[in-house]
Amino acid sequence: MKNPWEEIPLSDYENHMKLDSVMQLQAMNEMMKGQFSAYPISSVIILGIAGGNGLEHIQKDKFERVYGVDINSSYLEEVVQRYPELDGLLECLCINLIEETDKLPKADMVIANLLIEYIGYECFQKAVRQVNPKYVSCIIQINMEDNWVSDSPYLHVFDELDQVHHQMEEHALEKAMLEIGYHAIGTLERMLPNGKKLVQIDFER
Template sequence: MILGIAGGNGLEHIRKDQVETVYGVDVNAAYLKAAAARHPELEGILECIRADLTEEPCHLPEAELLVADLLIEYVGLACFQRAVERTGPEVASCVIQVNSERCWVSDSPYSHVFDGLGKVHHHLDGEGLEKAMRAIGYRVAKSLEHGLPNGKKLLRMDFQWA
C-alpha cells in the first residue's frame, strides 16, 4: 500500500509477477486517475483508493507493506498511526523531510505554490516518528539520512512489527 500516491511516481518499480495487489491511496481523485493512466501495465493489480486519512472513519484494506513518503508531515502522526493500525503491515517504510531552523519550503520562484500548506504542515523528526511507531508496536529496522540544500534532510525509517 502506498499512502499519498499522487501521480504514481515509483510504480514503475512494481514487479507484477511478485505482487498480488498494490493499493494506491490519495485524497485527490485526479491524482489516482493519473497514476492508473500512467501505469497501464499494472492493470488488474493496482487498486486506487480515494481516502482522506485525516477523517474518521477511513476504510483501508490490510497490507503487508505500507509506504508513506513525504506524507506524514501533512496528515500528522496520529492520523498516520491510525492508518498503520488499520492496515496492519509487517513493515512500514516512511520518508520524512527534516527541516532546518529556517523554513520548511526552500526559497524559489515557485515557493508561492506552497502558501496554503503551512496550515496543514506538521513539524516532524525521527525521534518523534520512532516514538509514535513504538507506541503502536513497531520498532525501527533501518534508518537512512540524505542531506539536502539549506540544511534540510530526508530521513527514511523502516519499521518492523515487533
C-alpha cells in the same frame, strides 16, 4: 474546509519537487526502489501516492496487490494514465486519511513518503493500525533551516499547506510507532540542496 492538497495542481507539485535546487522527486524515486524490494511481501499500500513517482520499480511477479491512496482524485487519475502496465495489480483509492481511516484495506506493508508531515503522528498511527502491516517504511523531511518549502517559482502554490503541516522529528516518529507495536529496523539518510535531508525509517511489527 477543503484540504489544501485537493487544490494543488500535480504539475506544479512535481515541477517544484524535481527542480535542481530541490531534487526531492529524484531522491525519493531512488529510495522507493529500495522500499519495494526490501522485504518479503506480496501487498503494499502507498499513502499519499501523488502522481505515482516510483511505481516503475514495482516488480509485477512479486506483488499480488498494490494500493495507491491519495486525497486528490485527479492525482489518482493521472497515476492510472501513467502506469497502464500495472492494470489489474494497482488499485487507486481516494481517501481522506484524517477522516476516513476506516476505509483503508489490509496490506503487508505501508509506504508513507512525505505524508506524515500533513496528517500528524496520531492520524498516522490510526492508519497503520487499520492496515495492520508487518512492515512500515516512511520517508520524512528534516529541515536544518527554518523554511520547510524550498524556494522555487512554484512556492506560492504551497501557501495553504501551513494549515496542515507538522514539523517532523525522527525520535518522535520512532516513539509514536513503538506505541503501536512497531520497532525501527533501519534508517537511511539522503542529503538534499537547501539545507534539507530525507530520512527513511523502516519499522517491523
